[in-house]
Each structure stands twice: as C-alpha cells, then as structure tokens.
Amino acid sequence: MRRRLAPAALLLPLALLLTACGGNSAASAGGDTDGSGSLTLNVGDQKGGSEAILRAAGELKNLDYKIKWSTFTSGPPLLEAVNAGAVDIGGVGNTPPVFAAGAGSKISVVAAWHGTSKGDTILVPNDSKLTKPADLKGKSVAVAQGSSAHYQLVASLRKAGLSPSDIKVKYLQPADALAAFTSGKVDAWAVWDPYTSQVLKAEQGRVLTTGDGVTNGLTFQVAAPKALADKKKTAAVKDYLERLRRAYTWVYDHEQEWAEVWAKDTGLPEDVALAAVKRTYTTRIEVAVDKPLIASEQEIADTFTQLKLIPRKVDFADFTDPRFNGDLPPSTTTPRPSEGS
Structure with a gap:
C-alpha cells in the first residue's frame, strides 16, 4: 500500500475528535454524575444510529x-473517545x-448485531467502465x-485476486469521500449505508460490488472497561x-x-432513509x-x-465482554432478508 500510517495515526487525536462531535451534546468526559447527582451515560453515535x-x-x-x-463521522474516532474515557459506550461496525x-x-x-452486508458497497460513477472488483487494479478508491x-x-x-497494493487507496472520511467521488477525483468509493442509499437515490453512482457474502455483517456496541468497572454505569449499560x-x-x-424520524434527524431525504432502512437496518438481529x-x-x-496496517498480533477475545449475552442466539444466526430499494 502506497500510504501506511503508524498505529497512533489510525485514530484521530482526542482534541480533534471532540471538536468533530455534534448531536445533542458535546463529548466531554464530564464525570459520572451531573450537578443533581443523576448518573450520566456518555454514548457515542454515528449518523442515523442508535439515538435515531x-x-x-x-x-x-x-x-x-x-x-x-x-455523534462521530465513523467508528475509529468514536472508539478513540471510548479509549480516552470521553464515551462510555458507542456503536461501530466490524472493523x-x-x-x-x-x-x-x-x-x-x-x-453485537448480525445483518446482511448489502448496504456495504464499492460504488463507481454511473459512466464508469469498471464492471467488477478486478477492474479496480490501478484505480483510486476512497475509504475511511x-x-x-x-x-x-x-x-x-x-476475492478478486488483488491486494490493497494493487490500487491507489485514498483515506477519506465520508463527507470528503462523497465530494471526491461526485467530482470525479476518485474512481470508486467503499462505504456503508446510509451513504450507499444516498448516492443511489440521487443517481450519482452505481454498485460495483457489495459486502454480502464477503464480510461478516456484524455491528457492535463497544464500552469502556472503566465504565464496566462501575456498578452503576454497568447497570445503565445493561438497561x-x-x-x-x-x-x-x-x-x-x-x-x-423510523425512516421519517431518521430523515428528520440526519437531513437525508425520506426516500433515502427508507431505502437504507430496508436494505440494511431491518436485517439486523442481535x-x-x-x-x-x-x-x-x-x-x-x-x-x-498481515498487511502491516496493525503493528502486532491481536487476540480479539481480550477485547470482548460477554456478560450481557443472556439468552441471545449465536452469532451464526441468519440475518433477516433485505428488501433493498
């Protein structure tokens, strides 16, 4: 890969991360209670996520x-806030x-929630000559x-017999990637819903391929161990x-x-929100x-x-806490079918 960042650069510095926050409140670390003594749960979210x-x-x-x-632009800066103690729990994708x-x-x-990956796509402009993932060789692709x-x-x-070194990776957050994609500065864009639905409904591009059958379709709620060490916070997380x-x-x-509420919250057209709901969100099963x-x-x-984008061997089990599983079905449960749009 032409551009490799050190591990620390994979996540935004906290100062930048906090200035990027929106939603109902700032992402200050704040403390466990407000002035009245009421417990406060600091929750990280993404566009059209848990709050909606x-x-x-x-x-x-x-x-x-x-x-x-x-509210964060994507999962990596949200998890930097969890690591820093600014957020107690938040929703992110599988990576x-x-x-x-x-x-x-x-x-x-x-x-964890398991759904289809049909909303996870690689998009190309409508007039692109690319017809399959193998055609991406030598092309520029935007991705967060x-x-x-x-x-x-x-x-x-x-799956197409290529590696990241065969393409020109452009690391861009969704807003910048959308601008680059619609202005023709990149050949393709790897992204998720609702951005997929936004592009398709606006007829600004088409799907080259989806993650269905390629990725595991998992999304997560991720908490700060410090919050889970506090009995009151743990009870709030459970609730x-x-x-x-x-x-x-x-x-x-x-x-x-839900699409109506989501559209109002995010500013997305209602038909875009409904398309994303049908394609992605109603397929998910906890x-x-x-x-x-x-x-x-x-x-x-x-x-x-192996790609040297993570500097060391990770034992993922060390970063999980199954105490909230209860009687949930196994992770291999088949997700609900997607209606698409």
Missing part, C-alpha cells in the same frame, strides 16, 4: 439516568474494534481508514442495551415511521458475543496484521 432508533421507538422515555450523546485493539486501546465489545468499509474493500479485492434490543424489534414492523464471533473478528485482525 431509540427515539423513533419511544425508548428514550423514563430513564433512571441521563444520556449524553456525541474499528480491530484497529482500536491493534493500537492497544481500552475497549470491550459488549453487544479503519472503518468497516476498509475491510470490505480489502476482502473484495482479495441501554435492553432498550436498543427493543428498539430494533420495533423497527422491524415500523420501517416507515446475537451473542461468542466464540464464532470472536473467530470471525480474529480473521479481520489477522488480515490487517
């Missing part, structure tokens, strides 16, 4: 604690925990480094995860209602953090270690 689902499902009512939301583990971050995967799309790109290249579980169950039967899941993530870690 919980609000749409009515699961943000009657809380015994306060939630302080911070950011691997990079965070490789950097020695203090994180614990506490919950350390994101789930990063592994999807690597795995898609490997938060139970609310997320109910919210996802609600979404399965209320796609339109599964246990178990041995097959750990083995699947270990494969991702080993892949990036």
Whole structure:
C-alpha cells in the first residue's frame, strides 16, 4: 500500500475528535454524575444510529439516568473517545474494534448485531467502465481508514485476486469521500449505508460490488472497561442495551415511521432513509458475543496484521465482554432478508 500510517495515526487525536462531535451534546468526559447527582451515560453515535432508533421507538422515555450523546463521522474516532474515557459506550461496525485493539486501546465489545452486508458497497460513477472488483487494479478508491468499509474493500479485492497494493487507496472520511467521488477525483468509493442509499437515490453512482457474502455483517456496541468497572454505569449499560434490543424489534414492523424520524434527524431525504432502512437496518438481529464471533473478528485482525496496517498480533477475545449475552442466539444466526430499494 502506497500510504501506511503508524498505529497512533489510525485514530484521530482526542482534541480533534471532540471538536468533530455534534448531536445533542458535546463529548466531554464530564464525570459520572451531573450537578443533581443523576448518573450520566456518555454514548457515542454515528449518523442515523442508535439515538435515531431509540427515539423513533419511544425508548428514550423514563430513564433512571441521563444520556449524553456525541455523534462521530465513523467508528475509529468514536472508539478513540471510548479509549480516552470521553464515551462510555458507542456503536461501530466490524472493523474499528480491530484497529482500536491493534493500537492497544481500552475497549470491550459488549453487544453485537448480525445483518446482511448489502448496504456495504464499492460504488463507481454511473459512466464508469469498471464492471467488477478486478477492474479496480490501478484505480483510486476512497475509504475511511479503519472503518468497516476498509475491510470490505480489502476482502473484495482479495476475492478478486488483488491486494490493497494493487490500487491507489485514498483515506477519506465520508463527507470528503462523497465530494471526491461526485467530482470525479476518485474512481470508486467503499462505504456503508446510509451513504450507499444516498448516492443511489440521487443517481450519482452505481454498485460495483457489495459486502454480502464477503464480510461478516456484524455491528457492535463497544464500552469502556472503566465504565464496566462501575456498578452503576454497568447497570445503565445493561438497561441501554435492553432498550436498543427493543428498539430494533420495533423497527422491524415500523420501517416507515423510523425512516421519517431518521430523515428528520440526519437531513437525508425520506426516500433515502427508507431505502437504507430496508436494505440494511431491518436485517439486523442481535446475537451473542461468542466464540464464532470472536473467530470471525480474529480473521479481520489477522488480515490487517498481515498487511502491516496493525503493528502486532491481536487476540480479539481480550477485547470482548460477554456478560450481557443472556439468552441471545449465536452469532451464526441468519440475518433477516433485505428488501433493498
């Protein structure tokens, strides 16, 4: 690969990370309670993520604690905030925990969802002559480094008999990648929903390939070990995860209602939000953090270690905490079918 960054550079410095936060609140480390003594759970989120689902499902009512939301552009900077203690728990894709583990971050995967990977795509312009992943050889591809799309790109290249050194990787966060893609500065863009749906609905590009059958389709809630060492915070995390579980169950039967809330929150057109809901989000089923899941993530870690993008061998099991599994189905459970758009 033409451009390799040191492990510390894989995650944004905390100062930059905090200035990038949005949502209802800042991502300050704050402390465990507010001035009134009420417990505050600091939650990291991404565009159209947990907060949107919980609000749409009515699961943000009657809380015994306060939630302080911070919104991040992708998983890697969110996990840097978890490592720094600015965030107690947050949602990310399947690859950011691997990079965070490789950097020695203090994180614990506490919950997992399994869905299809049809929303994880490599997009090309409508007039592109590229028709299959093998055609990417020598081409420039935008991707957020350390994101789930990063592994999807690597795995898609490997399936086509290529490696990252065969292409020109451009590490860009989604907003910059979208600008580069639509202006013709890159030949392709590896990304996830809702960005996939945004491009397709706007007819700004087409799908070259998806991650379906290539990646494991896992998404995670990742917590700070320090928060899990606190009994009150652990109880809040448990309640938060139970609310997320109910919210996802609600979404399965209320796609339109959630899409409307999501569109309002993110500024996405409603048809884009609904397309992403159908293609990606309603396929997800919560599964246990178990041995097959750990083995699947270990494969991702080993892949990036071999590419020398992670500097050392990672034992992914050391970065998981199965205490919240309960009676959840195994991680090998088949996800719900995607309706697409």
